[in-house]
Amino acid sequence: MTRVTIQDLRAARYCLAGVRPWFRRHGLDWQAFLDGGIDVETLRSTGDALVEPVIMQAEAREAAQEMSNAEADDGR
Secondary structure, three states, X not given: OOEEOHHHHXXXXXXXXXXXXXXXXXXXXXXXXXXXXXXXXXXXXOOOOOHHHHHHHHHHHHHHHHHHXXXXXXXX
């Protein structure tokens, strides 16, 4: 399952000063997010379309990691 991290927020060019209050408004724990990320489905359950660009970044990051791991397993 995909987890969104602070890295994904930065890659999507989201302003962290604005994201922190957004977490609070949606009842999400900012510190827990910083410590371990947040599940994609938790973000989607907010119903806010602003989460989609961040989710796309997280999915792209994970796909790149999987590709890199597969290449390493192949001895490349």
